[in-house]
Amino acid sequence: MASVAVARGRDPNVWSAYVQGPPIESVRRLHVTPHVVTVLRFQQPCDAEGTKMLGWEGRFEPVACAGKRVLIEPLQVLGPEDRFLLVVRLADGTEVSFTLMGATRKEGEWPDQQVNVFIEPETREALQSQLKEIRQRERLLEEATYRHYKEDTADHALAKLLTTGAINQTSFIERRKRIVKTDDGAEMVVRIFAGKEKAAVLLTVTNRHPSKPWSLAEARLRTTRPGEDPRAPFLFGEARPFALRTDRDEIAPGESGNVAIVVDRSAFKADDGFVKTLALEIYRQDGFLDTYVLLDRRLVRE
Template sequence: MRNILPLRSALLLVLIASVAVARGHDVNVRSVYVHGRQNERVEQVYVTPDAATLLRFEQPCVAAGTKMLGWEGRFEPVACAGKNVLIAPLQHFEPQDRFILVVLLADGTEVPFTLLGATRKAGEWPDQQVNVFIQPDTREALQAQLEESRARERLLEDAAWRRYQENTADHALAKLVVSGDIKQTSLVERERWVLKGRSARIVARVYGGKQKAAVLFTVTNRDSSKPWSLAEARLRTMRPGEDQRPPFLFGEERTFALRADRDEIAPGETGAIAVVVDRNAFETESGLVKTLALELYRQDGLLDAHVILDRRLLRE
């Protein structure tokens, strides 16, 4: 017989909420290189009403010659100030929507752009700043290319390090949990909670085991057009008496293992995310903590679910 805790038990408090708590994002800045006046390629810029997009040039733009077709009611008027052009959409766009922007520079060069609605796919994230270089061999352009090369190298190193770190027993256990093979583990389900939000229906199953705790999130995407994906998961210690409502900003970050059965969940489909927490996560330099807060942030930076885990979930 399974050891299921009563609803009011103090052993486990699970709270799931769809709340508008944004997490911090790095500013999405990139560079494009336009090779002279006869450039045949029209650069694509991905925009969103959630943030303005700034185009930065090496020379001033001319407001009278900078224009966009069909912008009325969909964008704020394009602003041209000094070497900058500001683009501010008023609404989200369908994948097939395209808008042509032509920027006139002080030397008479016209630079065309295609504006598209941003998605969460790789390469289609919202552009917050695009640095535009007309000649690829200027000092500024070469410096930008060098910095981008170094940034790509750091990303590759970080990705390799993450893959190395994820080759652990806890990650193997998380893989079993996310695939539904709970019977192959020593974990026992302690509680289950259901949230029905605007964008997703989330079922959280919480498990306890020998020196381990785990949470399986089953996410059904209720949005009719946008995919759901996990941007970040966080695990923090909680202080005695701390408010158990998010966000949790002051606790110490702890390590955990995470596995997902897919990168993103298409509209109407269901996916799973598993998190495994070791007993060591409850140990700090100042001693053992009683509770940990686990948070899931979706692709737009909002907190979609959080779970409070009690140390007594762990069996010796």
């Protein structure tokens, strides 16, 4: 339970490739996406004349060498069958080959933003990179374990049921429903539920944007003050706890997904009794407010 819930977005997709054996025989896969630059970073400068990609015309910007870096930028979506061979020649004549393919939403096929290529994996820089990656994996594992512990609550279980459409397995009763169209091409069906000592909100988001995915950046739940403008943003209220679940990390263009929030009766408590209204704000991936919902205390049945 937290007063502010932040979507678990991915960190920039940066990884390291450690070349074993003859570099030209060790082909690495790169996943690229339109209008996003993928950077290959080497231990020595690259040779622009010897760095080539086959069949790139009209599909990519010209491959650019910038010191120890190679820059790759697709101009259009690559089909599942598309493969492009890139050969990078370094200053000492070493050649390293890569297969470029389109990024997907499958695990392990996210767009590569930077790849650190180590031709000599036993150098100090390469060993330091490996140590950093090991420590990062340990940190992510600890965070995942802690997050699982904090989110293992009854309210999170209820929110999970809402995202899967199993509303009849809960005590919630739908009270209001409205449709919101955002300035970023998303359409939201907002459903507000009353329940026994709990209230809930279910947002079904359909992404109408032609190319950009939608994802939740942050949700905030705050008290409202008497006389305060009943429109977002709500800056002066106190943060309140809630449980949040989504059925996917991001919603691709043309697809739909669910975001569920469950609020316990205790969130309405104040020093002098109960607050009348709580304000729930939903922020999308670029940090802009997409919509807000006012929750009346009468939604929470005794």
